[in-house]
Amino acid sequence: MIDPARVDDETLCTRSRMGPMIVRMNRSARRRTSGISVVAVATLIGVVSTGCSSPSSSPTAEASLSQAPSNSSMPSSTPSAGRANGSASGQGAARATSSRMPTATPSGTSDPAQSIGPLASGGSVAESDALMVEPTSPSVKLSPATEELFTAIKNGDTTKARAALNNKADIGALDASGRSALMRAVIHKREDIALALLGAGADPNTSDPMGDTPYLRSSANGMTTVLSSCLEHGADIKATNRLGSDALMVASENGHPAAVKLLLQHGLSVSRVNDLGWTALHEAAVLGGNSSRYLSVVKLLLEGGADPQLLDPTGKSAVDIAAERGHSRMLAILRQYTAH
DSSP: OOTTTTSOHHHHHHHOOOOHHHHHHHHHHOOOOOSSSSHHHHHHHHHHHHHHHOGGGGHHHHHHTSSSSOOOOOOTTTTTTTTTTTTTOHHHHHHHHHTTTTOOOHHHHHOGOOOOOOOOOOOHHHHHHHHHOOOOSSSSSOOOHHHHHHHHHHHHHEEEEEEHHHTTOTTOOOOOOOOBBBHHHHTTTOOOHHHHHHHOOOOOOOOTTOOOOHHHHHHTTTOOHHHHHHHTOOOTTBBBBBSSBBBBHHHHHTTTHHHHHHHTTOOTTOOOOOSSSSSSSHHHHHOOOOHHHHHHHHHHHHTTTTTOOOOOTSOHHHHHHHHHHHHHHHHHHHHHHHHH
């Protein structure tokens, strides 16, 4: 197949009656970095290769090229009908049906930092670090005690972390990636250190460049004791992450029934819809399975008033999703509440 972006202009002109059009295609392709999809280019090349005996077809092909979209995003007019609260944006619906549809998270991983689902508050440590924006101040200057605190968190050394706090470490300082000591402690699941930081006055609402807070991340990690302490120390219970998911949603999608129960007791709504058009129950159905912890999450949400027949932007309920994924035990529970 001829690639118009690589073939010499003069060669194309002499070999094809469509030469002038291809030259324009070639030059246009060089100017554009993401203007035409692979499928669109393949289609246009097909027109060129089959249309040399029919010059009348060239205006159509050229018009198609000139009207090609300047990017590959979904159109803004994506229908929003079917979102649970009836106010889904086209962008939210597109994300729900395309790039943000979840992928399987490896089970049984030996690294606890990798156990967070793909739609969680910050994703896995590796995922969120890979997506981390460049720090605003690459040369962050921390006091020796503060450096000692961050090192102790990384190494899981509670004794040295407490010593750093006693040495007046700055608990409000951010590291080079824009994360606080408390956020680092929660990411690495250093429960004792996180509790010590909260007791020393660390802010559970400090957001990192990914839009996460220690409060949200502790829920995603299933760190119920730290989550409870965050709430006791002024966490914004209605805070949401970059996907519009609150703490109940990230606890549900990661299968943490104790965290779900705690958040329900604090009044978080099971009917809230995130930017993907999903409720906590949708999240559990999409990312969960027949494991006991996800079944417990589903039961808690249903007992809390979650509607198993509420539709997402694709027109599917939690019942539909569980059926499609073959979650037979979860489906049986959902159907019990559907019958009610």
